[in-house]
Amino acid sequence: MSILQEVIACPVCRKPKAEVPQRCDACIDYFKNELAKIPSLMDLTPEAVLGTVEENKDNTKPLRTELFRFPIIPFLYEHIFPPIWALGLRNLGGIDTEFGLVTDFFGQNPGIVADVSCGTGIMARRLALSGKCKHIIALDYSESMLAQLQQEMKLDGISLSQITIIRADVEALPLVSNSIDAIYAGAAMHCWKDAVEGIRNIYRVLLPGGKLFATTFLKPFPSIVFRFFSLQELQDIMLAAGFKKDNVQLEARGLYATIWCIK
Ligand SMILES: C[S@@+](CC[C@H](N)C(=O)[O-])C[C@H]1O[C@@H](n2cnc3c(N)ncnc32)[C@H](O)[C@@H]1O
Numbered sequence: 008m009s010i011l012q013e014v015i016a017c018p019v020c021r022k023p024k025a026e027v028p029q030r031c032d033a034c035i036d037y038f039k040n041e042l043a044k045i046p047s048l049m050d051l052t053p054e055a056v057l058g059t060v061e062e063n064k065d066n067t068k069p070l071r072t073e074l075f076r077f078p079i080i081p082f083l084y085e086h087i088f089p090p091i092w093a094l095g096l097r098n099l100g101g102i103d104t105e106f107g108l109v110t111d112f113f114g115q116n117p118g119i120v121a122d123v124s125c126g127t128g129i130m131a132r133r134l135a136l137s138g139k140c141k142h143i144i145a146l147d148y149s150e151s152m153l154a155q156l157q158q159e160m161k162l163d164g165i166s167l168s169q170i171t172i173i174r175a176d177v178e179a180l181p182l183v184s185n186s187i188d189a190i191y192a193g194a195a196m197h198c199w200k201d202a203v204e205g206i207r208n209i210y211r212v213l214l215p216g217g218k219l220f221a222t223t224f225l226k227p228f229p230s231i232v233f234r235f236f237s238l239q240e241l242q243d244i245m246l247a248a249g250f251k252k253d254n255v256q257l258e259a260r261g262l263y264a265t266i267w268c269i270k
Pocket residue numbers: 071072075076084123124125126127128129130146147148149152175176177178192193194195198199200
């Protein structure tokens with residue numbers, strides 16, 4: 008069985024294909040049919056699996072999540088924001104600097120890496136081009152961001168066998184518990200509905216000793232649309248999700264926070 012079939016899980020019962028239990032009858036066919044689409048994009052959001060887009064009122068997302076589904080946003084992320092970030096908003100040197108920090112932390116053989124809330128895949132694509140990862144799984148809630156990721160992969164000459172693309176909700180990650188070596192969640196936590204639940208999911212799917220590299224923006228950015236944090240709040244979120252205090256390191260560069268955690 009391929010690594011992917013062991014690592015990708017139904018977001019509802021959290022089991023891989025071989026273990027999906029009978030009680031998951033309602034979604035078993037959807038999940039298995041979706042897995043058969045590999046290497047093409049899969050939609051493994053809980054609402055897709057359960058077919059409850061209209062009925063599931065509890066799953067409505069806040070504007071800070073939904074706005075990334077507008078088609079203009081991926082264009083901004085590819086063509087407008089990167090030079091602005093490079094001036095220092097997201098580390099001096101922007102994503103290239105962040106890529107250096109990520110690869111320093113993940114090491115020479117990062118294993119299976121998930122880019123959670125990957126957007127257009129600015130990090131997933133760099134990781135793929137580095138050729139060091141055993142496999143990369145790129146997950147995001149926004150269909151528009153993932154469509155742009157697919158286009159950019161073509162332009163970069165990255166094949167679908169290098170990056171598996173999944174539409175997913177960080178609060179119901181369709182990955183098996185204790186299965187992923189390293190996770191990148193760049194500039195993402197402030198966009199999630201519930202940051203503790205998102206990080207709790209990340210903690211769950213990381214292997215013991217697995218690494219999380221995350222970044223987000225800090226107060227006093229006002230939490231009007233996005234939900235910004237203080238460094239103390241970020242530390243509290245990491246601990247509430249399960250990380251031990253000694254295995255959490257945080258740093259603020261201006262209003263940009265970088266977080267290194269080991270499970
Ligand atoms: C600011 S963008 C960051 C994209 C990319 N990681 C980067 O470093 O530029 C935040 C991303 O989080 C995604 N997102 C928001 N809520 C999410 C959720 N509940 N589950 C998964 N992704 C989510 C958005 O669709 C968007 O692509």
